[in-house]
Amino acid sequence: MSNLERTLQHHLDRRRASSTLRNLTISAPNAVDFSSNDFLSLSTSPALRAAYLQELQRDSSFRIGSGGSRLLDGNSEYAEALERDIAAFHNAPAGLLCNSGFDANAGIFACIPQPNDVVVYDAFIHASVHDGMRLSRAKRIAFEHNSVEDLQRVLEECVAGDEFVRRGRRNVFVAVEAVYSMDGDLAPLKEIVEVVERLLPQGNSHVIVDEAHSTGALGAKGRGLVCELGLEERVFARLHTFGKALACNGAVVLCSPVVRHYLINYSRPLIYTTFMSYPSLAAIRAAYSLLWDGHTEPLQLHLRFLVEELFSRLQTLRARYSGVPDIDHWIQVPSEAPNSPIFAVLTSQPRSLAKHCQDAGFVVRAVVPPTVPEGTSRIRVCVHAGNTSEQVRRFVERIDEWLGLHIDPEGPVETTSERARL
Numbered sequence: 456m457s458n459l460e461r462t463l464q465h466h467l468d469r470r471r472a473s474s475t476l477r478n479l480t481i482s483a484p485n486a487v488d489f490s491s492n493d494f495l496s497l498s499t500s501p502a503l504r505a506a507y508l509q510e511l512q513r514d515s516s517f518r519i520g521s522g523g524s525r526l527l528d529g530n531s532e533y534a535e536a537l538e539r540d541i542a543a544f545h546n547a548p549a550g551l552l553c554n555s556g557f558d559a560n561a562g563i564f565a566c567i568p569q570p571n572d573v574v575v576y577d578a579f580i581h582a583s584v585h586d587g588m589r590l591s592r593a594k595r596i597a598f599e600h601n602s603v604e605d606l607q608r609v610l611e612e613c614v615a616g617d618e619f620v621r622r623g624r625r626n627v628f629v630a631v632e633a634v635y636s637m638d639g640d641l642a643p644l645k646e647i648v649e650v651v652e653r654l655l656p657q658g659n660s661h662v663i664v665d666e667a668h669s670t671g672a673l674g675a676k677g678r679g680l681v682c683e684l685g686l687e688e689r690v691f692a693r694l695h696t697f698g699k700a701l702a703c704n705g706a707v708v709l710c711s712p713v714v715r716h717y718l719i720n721y722s723r724p725l726i727y728t729t730f731m732s733y734p735s736l737a738a739i740r741a742a743y744s745l746l747w748d749g750h751t752e753p754l755q756l757h758l759r760f761l762v763e764e765l766f767s768r769l770q771t772l773r774a775r776y777s778g779v780p781d782i783d784h785w786i787q788v789p790s791e792a793p794n795s796p797i798f799a800v801l802t803s804q805p806r807s808l809a810k811h812c813q814d815a816g817f818v819v820r821a822v823v824p825p826t827v828p829e830g831t832s833r834i835r836v837c838v839h840a841g842n843t844s845e846q847v848r849r850f851v852e853r854i855d856e857w858l859g860l861h862i863d864p865e866g867p868v869e870t871t872s873e874r875a876r877l
C-alpha cells in the first residue's frame with residue numbers, strides 16, 4: 456500500500472469506527488421497495504417502457520451519442536424542442552436541460568450570485584447547492600429549516616445591515632426545496648415568497664425552488680409545488696429533476712430566457728461536459744408523455760392513498776406502545792400524514808430496525824448523522840405507486856415485531872444493558 460493509500464485507508468477506518476462508513480449495496484431483486492425515489496414506480500412501468508421504445512423508433516436514423524458538450528456538437532433540435540415542451544408543461548417561459556440536478560444546482564449557485572450578493576438558504580438544502588454556493592463569492596446565510604420566522608429574521612438583518620440590499624442594489628437569493636428528502640415535509644412556499652417580497656420590495660430578491668422530490672408526485676399531473684400554488688411568476692428559477700419520480704436521469708432549470716442564456720455562457724457543469732445522449736432524452740420525453748396524457752394521475756392518487764394508509768397504521772402501532780416510558784427512544788412516527796411519499800420513522804436503533812425489515816424482504820434504509828441532525832436517526836421510508844396495501848400492512852407488522860423483540864407494551868421496560876447489546 457502506498458503512503459497515499461494508507462492515508463485514505465485511515466480515513467475509511469475512522470468512518471468504520473464511527474459507524475458512518477458508506478458502502479455500495481444491491482437490493483434483492485424481489486424485495487419490496489420502501490426506499491427508492493421511484494415514487495410513481497415508473498422504473499418498472501410497462502407503459503413507460505412502451506413509450507420509450509416508441510420514442511426510439513420514431514426516427515430510426517438517430518445518433519445515439521450526443522457528440523459533445525451542448526455548446527459544441529451535443530445540441531439538437533430534439534433537445535431544444537424537449538426543453539421547450541417541458542417548460543410549457545410547467546408553465547415557465549424557458550427551460551434548460553442539464554445532465555443532472557446536481558450539475559444544475561452546482562452551476563446555478565456558482566455563477567448567478569455575484570460577489571457580495573447574498574444567498575439565504577434553508578438549513579436542510581441539498582449538497583449540490585452548497586457546492587455551488589462555495590464556488591460563488593456571495594455571502595451565505597442559513598435559516599432554520601422551514602421556519603418563515605427565522606427567514607424573516609435573517610432577511611431583516613440583511614436589510615438593516617446592508618444599505619445596498621436595502622436600496623435594491625445588491626441581490627438576495629433564497630434557496631429552498633419544495634419537498635425535503637429526509638422528512639418529506641413541504642416548504643411553506645407561499646409564506647416564504649410573501650415574506651421575501653415584503654421585506655425586499657425593490658426587485659432584488661430571487662427565490663429558487665428545487666422541485667427534485669415533487670416532480671411528477673405533487674400538483675396537477677405532477678407539475679410540482681410552484682404550479683400547485685400558482686407561484687410561477689413569483690419565483691426566479693425552478694429545478695425539476697428526472698431521476699426520481701420520472702425514472703430517468705437529468706434535470707431542467709425553468710427560468711427566463713435571459714437566465715437560460717446566461718447559464719449557457721457561465722455554468723461550468725453545463726459547458727465542460729458531454730451532453731445527454733439521445734436515448735436519455737428520449738426516455739425523458741417518454742416519461743413526460745405519461746404526465747402530459749394523464750397516465751400518472753391514478754398513480755398519484757394511489758400513492759396518496761398508501762401514504763394515508765401507512766400513516767394510520769403507524770399511528771395505531773405507536774398508540775399501542777404509548778404506555779412504555781421511553782418509547783420515543785424506540786420509535787417516533789410523523790404526527791401528521793406527510794404531503795409527500797416520504798416518511799421519517801425515528802429511532803435510536805435505525806440499523807437494527809432497518810436490518811429487521813430488510814431480512815423480511817423490505818428495502819428500507821437507516822439514515823444517521825451527519826446526513827440528518829443528531830438525535831434524529833431514522834429509517835427513511837418511501838411509499839411508491841407500485842406498493843400495495845398488503846405490503847404496507849406487512850411492513851408495519853414487521854416494525855411491530857421488532858418493537859416486540861425489545862419492549863413489551865404491557866410489561867416492564869428492558870434494562871439499559873440489554874439495550875446496549877442491540
Ligand SMILES: Cc1ncc(COP(=O)(O)O)c(C=O)c1O
Binds near residue numbers: 555560667668706
Ligand atoms: C433536493 C435535490 N436536489 C438535487 C438533487 C440532484 O439531482 P440528480 O440526482 O438529478 O443529480 C437531488 C438528488 O439527489 C435532490 O434530492
